[in-house]
Each structure stands twice: as structure tokens, then as C-alpha cells.
Amino acid sequence: MAFLEINNLHKSFGRHEVLKGISFSLEKGEVLSIIGSSGGGKTTLLRCLNFLEIPSQGTISVNGNTIFDAQNPLSENEIRKNRLHFGLVFQQFNLFPQYTVEGNISLAPKLLKKYSEEELKRKTDSLITRVGLTDKRDFYPHQLSGGQQQRVAIARTLAMEPDILCFDEPTSALDPELTGEVLSVIKSLKSKDNTMVIVTHEMDFAREVSDKIIFIDDGLIAEEGTPEEVFYNPKNERTKRFLSLSNL
Amino acid sequence: MIQDVLLELSTGFLKTIEIFFFTLLGALPLGLLISFGSMSKIKPIKAVVSCFVWIIRGTPLMLQLIVIYFGPGLLFGNNIWGNKMEGRFLAVLVAFIINYSCYFSEIYRGGIESIPIGQYEAGEVLGLSKSQIFFKIVLLQVVKRIVPPMGNEIITLIKDTSLARVIAVVEIIYAGERFIKSSGIIWPLFLTGVFYLVFCGIVTILLKRFEKRLSYFR
Ligand SMILES: Nc1ncnc2c1ncn2[C@@H]1O[C@H](COP(=O)(O)OP(=O)(O)O)[C@@H](O)[C@H]1O
Numbered sequence: 001m002a003f004l005e006i007n008n009l010h011k012s013f014g015r016h017e018v019l020k021g022i023s024f025s026l027e028k029g030e031v032l033s034i035i036g037s038s039g040g041g042k043t044t045l046l047r048c049l050n051f052l053e054i055p056s057q058g059t060i061s062v063n064g065n066t067i068f069d070a071q072n073p074l075s076e077n078e079i080r081k082n083r084l085h086f087g088l089v090f091q092q093f094n095l096f097p098q099y100t101v102e103g104n105i106s107l108a109p110k111l112l113k114k115y116s117e118e119e120l121k122r123k124t125d126s127l128i129t130r131v132g133l134t135d136k137r138d139f140y141p142h143q144l145s146g147g148q149q150q151r152v153a154i155a156r157t158l159a160m161e162p163d164i165l166c167f168d169e170p171t172s173a174l175d176p177e178l179t180g181e182v183l184s185v186i187k188s189l190k191s192k193d194n195t196m197v198i199v200t201h202e203m204d205f206a207r208e209v210s211d212k213i214i215f216i217d218d219g220l221i222a223e224e225g226t227p228e229e230v231f232y233n234p235k236n237e238r239t240k241r242f243l244s245l246s247n248l
Numbered sequence: 249m250i251q252d253v254l255l256e257l258s259t260g261f262l263k264t265i266e267i268f269f270f271t272l273l274g275a276l277p278l279g280l281l282i283s284f285g286s287m288s289k290i291k292p293i294k295a296v297v298s299c300f301v302w303i304i305r306g307t308p309l310m311l312q313l314i315v316i317y318f319g320p321g322l323l324f325g326n327n328i329w330g331n332k333m334e335g336r337f338l339a340v341l342v343a344f345i346i347n348y349s350c351y352f353s354e355i356y357r358g359g360i361e362s363i364p365i366g367q368y369e370a371g372e373v374l375g376l377s378k379s380q381i382f383f384k385i386v387l388l389q390v391v392k393r394i395v396p397p398m399g400n401e402i403i404t405l406i407k408d409t410s411l412a413r414v415i416a417v418v419e420i421i422y423a424g425e426r427f428i429k430s431s432g433i434i435w436p437l438f439l440t441g442v443f444y445l446v447f448c449g450i451v452t453i454l455l456k457r458f459e460k461r462l463s464y465f466r
């Protein structure tokens with residue numbers, strides 16, 4: 001069984017079915033990029049993995065454990081516990097404005113008593129270094145550029161040590177000259193321990209960093225494969241059209 | 249003469265301060281409770297609370313004071329306030345607290361609803377509980393946003409305390425006005441004006457300081 005298994009995931013809002021049966025699996029340390037035109041359900045999929053939306057059908061399992069099955073609804077506490085398998089970096093950063101860089105990163109582990117005080121300090125320090133913000137430790141979000149803010153958001157997510165890191169168009173809200181610094185931080189996270197799911201419109205980046213690409217169209221996986229297969233030899237007509245429009 | 253005036257005014261002054269202070273003490277927490285009611289997901293609660301707030305904000309405080317003081321006696325033949333000064337003062341506090349908590353509740357509601365949903369979601373995906381999110385993430389942002397409108401209401405409250413006189417609670421203006429009839433002098437009344445200016449001035453400075461202390465974030 002793969003590290004992450006998504007099976008037949010559906011999500012409806014009222015009568016509008018947004019996800020129409022998504023299944024895929026991912027091994028530990030693999031990077032999956034999800035591409036597709038807007039409105040296809042990419043954000044909804046990530047929100048389902050993080051339980052910001054509750055899927056209407058399907059199962060999610062991590063490391064062999066089924067952490068979600070639509071047939072057995074979870075209690076609020078179970079959701080809180082199980083969502084810790086996933087972390088989510090938002091398009092709009094959503095940093096906490098009244099906390100410094102350090103405060104943003106350490107808030108959740110501190111409140112949830114994840115580490116001892118010294119461990120937390122060390123962990124926070126190393127994360128700040130890792131995203132290249134050692135000189136910004138005591139800055140507040142409004143004193144940072146968009147790229148720096150997104151790097152703090154990444155560090156904040158890493159602080160909870162999720163099994164799977166999700167990114168929802170992490171550079172879409174940034175000026176073009178700032179996307180590079182964020183993408184290179186994400187690239188640097190690729191390792192045997194970090195399993196990542198990245199929704200992105202940065203095709204060059206996706207091709208470079210991913211082990212696997214999924215093209216989502218209208219709530220379904222229209223194409224799936226390695227970057228070579230999907231980018232250079234797409235089988236589906238809609239994938240072809242989408243890729244030609246994103247001028248690869 | 250001056251001594252008489254000062255003595256008289258200082259009793260009125262004390263009443264004014266008391267009304268102001270106790271109203272804030274009651275209305276600040278009660279207002280938060282009412283704002284939760286007006287945002288409730290349970291429709292009947294939301295409807296009843298919103299309607300109540302609408303009535304209180306849509307009618308004059310003067311009218312509410314009179315109804316609360318005379319209403320029980322005239323409607324149910326039961327004057328719960330008694331005829332003494334203490335009873336009338338209590339009626340004033342009840343009317344003021346109800347009135348101001350409704351105004352405050354709208355300010356709280358505006359503040360809470362203005363916090364972007366992303367703040368809650370960021371807290372949720374990090375595994376925080378609803379109360380951790382409210383107290384550790386949302387609350388301070390709400391406080392920062394409501395200080396200016398809250399300040400305006402508080403300044404209005406200072407001046408509204410003078411309405412207590414309609415049920416014969418002797419606040420400072422009432423105390424000053426008595427000298428017109430008894431001694432034919434108007435300067436005690438001017439003195440009460442100075443009192444309001446100083447009081448409002450001090451409160452404004454305190455509010456500005458508080459606002460400034462919260463200016464380290466946006
Ligand atoms: N909370 C919601 N309520 C109703 N419809 C929603 C909601 N969230 C998303 N949708 C709808 O789901 C569809 C897919 O949205 P989304 O997942 O954001 O797509 P993408 O991220 O691929 O652009 C859109 O048609 C959107 O309007």
C-alpha cells in the first residue's frame with residue numbers, strides 16, 4: 001500500500017458536484033503536482049485533504065491507516081487529530097498579523113505542546129534559517145514582502161511536521177519577480193521525508209520538481225503520469241489544449 | 249457660595265462617574281454576549297436577538313429610561329424600583345446597560361465579521377481548536393478594529409449620562425441647574441460644561457494611547 005492513498009473522492013456543494021471521483025496514490029518522499037484550468041476543483045481537493053471541506057464520498061489513508069472514510073463521519077476531535085497528517089500552504093499566506101515571524105512559526109506547536117521549550121526554540125531557529133529569514137525573525141508580517149510572507153507560511157506549516165505538505169498555488173498572489181524565491185524554497189524541501197502535493201500554474205517548476213503530474217479537469221483526473229508523459233506526450237485532448245494555452 | 253456650589257456639583261459629579269463606570273462594566277461583556285446571539289447559527293435566537301437590538305437602537309434612550317422606570321408600576325401595578333434614590337439609580341443603570349450593550353454588540357459583530365476567513369482556516373489546518381483560534385488569533389485583531397468605533401460610543405456615553413435626570417437622578421447638570429432657580433446664577437452650569445470637556449479629554453487621550461499600543465501590527 002502506498003504512503004498516501006486517495007480513493008474515489010467526491011465533493012458536492014449543494015447540488016453542484018465539484019469532485020467527481022478522484023483517486024491517486026503517492027509514495028513517501030514523492031512530489032505530486034496538480035495542474036488544470038481554474039474551476040476544475042484543485043483547491044477543493046486540497047481543502048478536502050486538510051478537512052476544511054468534508055468529502056461527500058471516498059476514503060483517505062496515510063501510511064496504511066484509513067484516516068477518513070465518508071461512511072463513518074469523524075467527530076470534531078478526530079478531525080483535528082487526523083488533519084495533522086496534512087499541512088496546507090495557502091495562496092494568500094494567511095499569516096497571523098499580530099505575531100512576528102518567530103511567533104507565527106511557533107504558535108501552533110506551542111499551543112499544542114508538540115515540543116519541549118528548548119526543542120521548540122531549536123526547531124523554530126532551524127526553520128527560519130531553512131526559509132532564509134534569519135534577519136527577519138522579529139518582523140511582523142506587514143513588514144515583509146509577499147515572497148517573504150509565503151516563506152514564513154511554509155515554515156509555519158513545517159513546524160507541525162505534517163506527513164504530507166500541500167501547497168495551493170503558492171506563488172499566484174506574488175509579483176513575478178518574487179515567485180523564484182518561494183519556488184526554490186519548495187524545491188529545497190524535496191527529500192525522502194517530505195511528501196508534497198502542489199497545485200501550481202508554474203509549468204517549468206512542476207516539470208522540474210515533480211515525480212508525478214495529475215491534470216484535473218472538471219472534477220476528474222483527465223491525465224496522470226510522469227512529467228515526461230504528461231508534458232511531452234499527453235493523450236487527452238483537453239490536456240493538450242490546456243498545455244498549449246499555458247505556452248510550454 | 250462657592251463652597252455650596254462645589255459641594256453640590258461634586259455629588260452630581262460622583263453620580264455621573266458612577267453611571268459611566270457601571271454602564272461600561274455591564275455593557276462591555278453583555279454586548280459581546282448579545283453579539284454572539286445576533287450571529288448565532290440557530291435561526292430563532294438570531295431573529296429574537298437581532299430584533300431586540302433593532303428596537304433598542306431605534307428608539308431614544310430617554311424613552312427607554314422612562315419605560316423601564318415607570319413601566320413595571322403602571323403595567324403590572326408593581327413598582328419594582330421603590331421610591332428611593334437607590335431604586336431610581338438602579339433603574340438608570342439597567343436602562344443604560346441594556347441600551348449600550350446593544351450598541352456595543354453591533355460593534356463587536358462588525359469587528360468579528362471583518363476578520364478574514366483565512367485566519368480561522370490557517371488556525372484550523374495547524375490543528376488548533378475553535379477556542380484557541382478565537383482567543384489566540386482572532387480576538388486581538390477584533391480588539392484592534394473595534395477600538396475607534398468603541399471610543400466614539402464611550403464618548404457619547406459620557407454625555408448621555410445627563411439623561412439620568414429624566415427620572416430625577418441628580419447627575420452633574422441637574423445639580424448645576426438648581427442654582428439658576430435657587431440663586432439666579434448660571435456659572436455653576438458653565439462649570440459642569442468644563443467638567444464634561446475635561447472628562448471627555450481624558451478618556452480620548454486614554455483611548456488614543458490604547459490604539460497606539462495596538463499599532464505594531466496591521
Ligand atoms: N464553498 C463552496 N461553495 C460552493 N461552491 C464552491 C465552493 N468552493 C468551491 N466551489 C466551486 O467548486 C468549483 C471548483 O473550485 P476550486 O476547487 O476552487 O477550483 P480550482 O482551484 O481548480 O480553480 C468552482 O466551480 C467553485 O465555484
Ligand SMILES: [Mg+2]
Pocket residue numbers: 042043044169
Ligand atoms: Mg484554486
